[in-house]
Amino acid sequence: xxxxxxxxxxxxxxxxxxxxxxxxxxxxxxxxxxxxxxxxxxxxxxxxxxxxxxxxxxxxxxxxxxxxxxxxxxxxxxxxxxxxxxxxxxxxxxxxxxxxxxxxxxxxxxxxxxxxxxxxxxxxxxxxxxxxxxxxxxxxxxxxxxxxxxxxxxxxxxxxxxxxxxxxxxxxxxxxxxxxxxxxxxxxxxxxxxxxxxxxxxxxxxxxxxxxxxxxxxxxxxxxxxxxxxxxxxxxxxxxxxxxxxxxxxxxxxxxxxxxxxxxxxxxxxxxxxxxxxxxxxxxxxxxxxxxxxxxxxxxxxxxxxxxxxxxxxxxxxxxxxxxxxxxxxxxxxxxxxxxxxxxxxxxxxxxxxxxxxxxxxxxxxxxxxxxxxxxxxxxxxxxx
Numbered sequence: 565x566x567x568x569x570x571x572x573x574x575x576x577x578x579x580x581x582x583x584x585x586x587x588x589x590x591x592x593x594x595x596x597x598x599x600x601x602x603x604x605x606x607x608x609x610x611x612x613x614x615x616x617x618x619x620x621x622x623x624x625x626x627x628x629x630x631x632x633x634x635x636x637x638x639x640x641x642x643x644x645x646x647x648x649x650x651x652x653x654x655x656x657x658x659x660x661x662x663x664x665x666x667x668x669x670x671x672x673x674x675x676x677x678x679x680x681x682x683x684x685x686x687x688x689x690x691x692x693x694x695x696x697x698x699x700x701x702x703x704x705x706x707x708x709x710x711x712x713x714x715x716x717x718x719x720x721x722x723x724x725x726x727x728x729x730x731x732x733x734x735x736x737x738x739x740x741x742x743x744x745x746x747x748x749x750x751x752x753x754x755x756x757x758x759x760x761x762x763x764x765x766x767x768x769x770x771x772x773x774x775x776x777x778x779x780x781x782x783x784x785x786x787x788x789x790x791x792x793x794x795x796x797x798x799x800x801x802x803x804x805x806x807x808x809x810x811x812x813x814x815x816x817x818x819x820x821x822x823x824x825x826x827x828x829x830x831x832x833x834x835x836x837x838x839x840x841x842x843x844x845x846x847x848x849x850x851x852x853x854x855x856x857x858x859x860x861x862x863x864x865x866x867x868x869x870x871x872x873x874x875x876x877x878x879x880x881x882x883x884x885x886x887x888x889x890x891x892x893x894x895x896x897x898x899x900x901x902x903x904x905x906x907x908x909x910x911x912x913x914x915x916x917x918x919x920x921x922x923x924x925x926x927x928x929x930x931x932x933x934x935x936x937x938x939x940x941x942x943x944x945x946x947x948x949x
Contacts, residue, residue, distance in 0.1 A: 567657060567658065567661040567828075568796075568797050568798055568828050568829055568830065569783070569795050569796070569797060570657050570660055570661035570782075570783070570796070571653075571656060571657035571660045571661070571668075571780050571781065571782065571783075571795075571796045572780065572781055572782075572783065572785075572786040572793035572794060572795055572796065572949065573653070573778050573779070573780055573793060573794040573796065573903070573907055573946070574603075574604035574605075574606070574779050574780070574781045574785070574786055574789055574791060574793040574794075575600040575601055575602070575603040575604025575605075575606065575777075575778060575779035575791065576600055576603055576776070576777070576778050576779075576903070576904050576907040576908070577596050577599030577600040577602075577603050577776060577777050577778075577904075578596070578599075578741075578774070578775075578776040578901065578904045579592060579595065579596050579599075579673070579773075579774045579775045579776060579894075580741050581741075581773065581774060582677075582741065582742075582743045582770075582772040582773060582774055582892050583677050583772070583773050584675055584677075584678075584773040584774070585678065587675070588675075589619070589620075589621055589673050589674060589675055590621055590622075590627075590628065590631050590673075592673035592674070592675065592773075592774070592775045593616075593620060593621075593628055593631075593632075593671045593672075593673040593775065593777075594628075594631060594632050595673075595775075596671055596672070596673060596775045596776050596777040597632060597669055597671050597777045599777065600669070600671075600776075600777035600778055600779045601669070601777075601779055603779075603791060604779045604781070604789060604791055604793075605789050605790055605791050606667060606779060606781075606789075608632055608633055608634060609635070610667045611634050611635075611636070611667050611668070611669045611779075612635070612636055612637045612638065612665045612666060612667055612668075613636060613637065613638040613639070613640075613656060613659055613660075613664070613665035613667065613668035613669070614628070614629050614634055614636055614638075614639050614640075614668070614669050614670075614671075615639070615640045615641075615642075615649075615652035615655060615656055615668060615669065615670040615671075616628060616640075616641055616652075616670070616671055616672075617641065617642065617643050617644075617645075617648035617649065617652070617672070617897070618641075618643045618648075619672060619673060619674045619895045619897060620641070620671065620673070624639070624641030625639055625640075625641045626639070628671070634669070637664060637665050638659050638664045638665045638668075640652060640655050640656075640659075642655060644801070644803075644932040644933075644940035644942065645897060645931070645932020645933050645939070645940060646842060646844070646896065646897040646898050646899045646930050646931055646932045647801070647842070647899050647930035647931050647932040647940050647941055647942040648897065648899060648930075648932060648942075649670055649672055649778075649897075649899045649900040649903060649930065650799075650801075650899050650902070650903065650928060650929070650930045650942035650943065650944050651801050651940075651942045652668075652670045653670065653778065653780055653796060653799065653903065653944055654796075654799030654800075654801060654942065654944070656668035656670065656780040657780065657796050657799060660780065660781070660782045665782075666781060666782045666784075666785050667779065667780075667781050667782075667785060668779065668780040668781070669777065669778075669779055670777060670778050670779075670780065670900075671775065671776075671777040672775050672776050672777065672894065672895065672897060672899075672900040673774070673775030673894070673895070674773065674774070674775065674894045674895025674896075674897065675773045675895075676771050676772070676773065676894070676895055676896065677771065677772065677773045678773065696937075701936075701937070702760070703844075703896075703934065704759050704760045704763060704768060704845070705760045705936075706934045706935075706936025706937055707760075707763060707844070707845045707847055707848065707934065707935060707936055708759075708760035708761060708762060708763045708936075709813055709936045710813040710814070710847055710851065710935045710936045711725065711762050711763055711767075711845070711846075711847035712761070712762055713813040713814055714813070714814050714847060714850070714851065714864075715762065717814050717862065718814070718861075718862035718863075718864075718865065719862075719865070720850065720862075720864065720865040721865060722753075722754050722762050722764070723750050723754060723869070724850075724864075724865035724866070724868060724869050725753075725762075725763075725767055725846040725847060725850060725865075725868075726750040726753035726754050726764075726766070726767070726846070727750060727868045727869050727870065727871065727872070727873070728843070728846040728849045728850065728868050728873060728889070729748060729753045729766050729767060729846055729889055729890075730747075730748060730749060730750060730753065730871070730874075731868070731871065731872075731873035731874045731875075731878070731882060731883070732843065732883055732886050732887045732889040732890045732891075733746065733747045733748045733886070733889075733890050734747055734874050735874075735875060735883060735884045735885065735886050735887075735890075735918050736885070736886025736887075736890035736891055738915040738917045738918055739885050739886050739891055739915065741891070741892075742885070742886040742890055742891040742892070743770045743772055743890065743891060743892060744770065744886075744890045744891075745886075745890075748766060752766065753766040753767065763845060763846070763847070766889075767845055767846040767847070768844075768845055768889075769843060769844045769845065769887075769888035769889050769893040769898070770888065770889070770890065770891070770892060770893050771893060771896070772892040772893055772894050773894060774892050774894035775894055775895075775900070776894075776900040776901055776903075776904050777900075778900070778903055778904070778907070780796070781793065786949075792911050792948075792949075793949060794906075794907050794910050794911070794946050794947070794948065794949070795946065795947045795948070795949045796944065796945075796946060797828070797829035797831065797925075797945045797946060797947045798824075798825035798826060798827070798828035798829030798830075798831065798943075798944065798945035799824075799825055799828060799942070799943070799944055799945075800820070800821035800822060800823065800824025800825035800826075800827075800828070800942065800943045801821050801824070801940065801941065801942040801943075802817045802819075802820035802821040802824070802940070802941050802942075803817055803938070803939070803940045803941075804816060804817035804819075804820075804935075804938065804939050804940075804941065805938045806937055806938050811937070813935065813936060814851065814861075814862075815851060815854070815855050815861070816848075816851050816852055816855050816931060816935050816939065816941055817855075817931065817939055817940060817941030818851075818852045818855035818856050818929060818931070818941045818943065819855040820941070821929070821941040821942055821943040822855060822856040822857060822929070822941075822943045823857070824943070825927075825943035825944060825945045826857070826945060828945070829945040829947075831925065831945060832857070833856060833857040833858050833927075835925050836858075836880075836925055836926065836927045836945075837881065837909075837920050837922075837923050837924065837925050837926065838875070838881045838882075838884070838906065838909045838910075838920045838923050838925075838926040838927070839856075839858070839880055839881065839882050839883075839926065839927045839928075839929070840882075840883060840887075840901075840902035840903070840905050840906045840926070840927065840928040840929065841853065841856075841882055841883060841887075841902070841927075841929050842888070842898055842899060842902060842929055842930045842931045843883060843887040843888045843889045843898070844888055844893065844896075844898065844931070846889070847935070848931060848935060849868070849882075850864040850865065850868060851864065851935060852929055852931070852941075853867060853868065853880070854867075856927070856929060856943070858879075858880055867879060867880075875918045875920060876918060876919065876920045876921060881909075881918075881920045883902075883905065884905060884908075884909065884914050884915070884918035884919075884920075885901070885904075885905040885908075885914075887901070887905075888901070897932075898930065899928075899930030899931075899932070899942070902928040902929065902930055903928045903944065905928075906926040906927070906928040906944070906946050907946070909923045909926050910923055910924070910926050910946060910947070910948045911948075923948070924947060924948045925945070925946070925947050925948075926945075926946045926947075927943065927944065927945055927946070928943070928944045928946065929941070929942070929943045929944070930942050
């Protein structure tokens with residue numbers, strides 16, 4: 565039996581700072597939790613389910629539950645990298661539907677700018693790590709492999725990828741909290757320094773401190789709140805692995821998580837009015853647009869070119885907060901921010917310059933790991949009740 569609509573996002577909050585020099589990770593988790601609960605009109609004492617990933621200190625969230633004084637019936641520390649928080653929303657919906665809990669809290673926080681960024685892939689804990697580490701893989705290098713392969717297979721160009729950054733920067737100019745608010749051109753992107761061929765500096769996301777949180781509640785709790793709640797219509801999650809060396813770098817786990825979410829919601833990509841799509845790199849966006857069904861495989865370059873993603877009049881209004889490419893990408897885990905902007909759009913609370921008119925259906929999608937090796941994907945279809 566499907567569980568579409570079994571839970572609602574009642575609260576959402578994003579930390580306003582992108583550099584936080586004077587707080588601990590635990591403090592940031594607690595601050596965004598307090599913000600999301602206040603947004604919902606609830607308190608810490610109402611929370612009976614807590615969901616977190618590897619960014620939360622203390623035994624899979626037990627330490628954070630203690631820190632925030634939560635009295636819990638259910639905890640979940642599923643770890644799928646940047647897609648974790650979309651996975652958590654789905655798991656919270658399942659727990660609510662099962663009658664385990666009524667109010668779930670999901671938090672993200674990190675302070676990568678307080679320490680030097682580690683660009684190694686971190687594959688030592690995988691079965692293949694001993695074979696891969698000798699080649700010194702880096703995050704940007706692995707995404708560049710995917711971009712190069714997509715170009716080889718489908719004729720995708722650097723100019724087409726650059727349009728994704730142009731769209732993100734066009735939106736970021738209206739976000740006072742964005743790390744980069746300057747609008748760039750295609751020429752700016754392709755003339756920026758090469759990081760790993762074919763990816764330029766402006767094809768890459770920012771690295772920021774920050775965090776965010778959402779509160780997911782049962783339908784009966786949602787009915788009693790003054791704040792407008794957003795219905796969770798569909799959820800899908802899926803891994804994509806290296807297939808024993810036979811990996812195809814031209815697609816992502818969205819090829820499975822997307823259809824699952826649409827099927828549960830009983831909707832199609834054509835129904836979506838706004839999309840929050842994970843944007844660690846421009847190639848990440850392009851492959852996910854294809855895999856989620858917004859265009860035919862291999863046609864992503866044509867789809868995004870010439871301003872196709874610039875909201876609210878583009879082919880697919882996308883990342884209207886500026887996304888990870890220009891706004892923020894805390895802890896290299898941008899999935900939470902995708903949920904937050906989708907909620908804003910559905911509430912009609914995005915900046916007026918980028919608010920999609922009468923937005924009733926939105927998609928949020930995240931990835932974890934690397935599209936160049938092994939990864940996890942998660943998709944949410946959300947609706948205005």
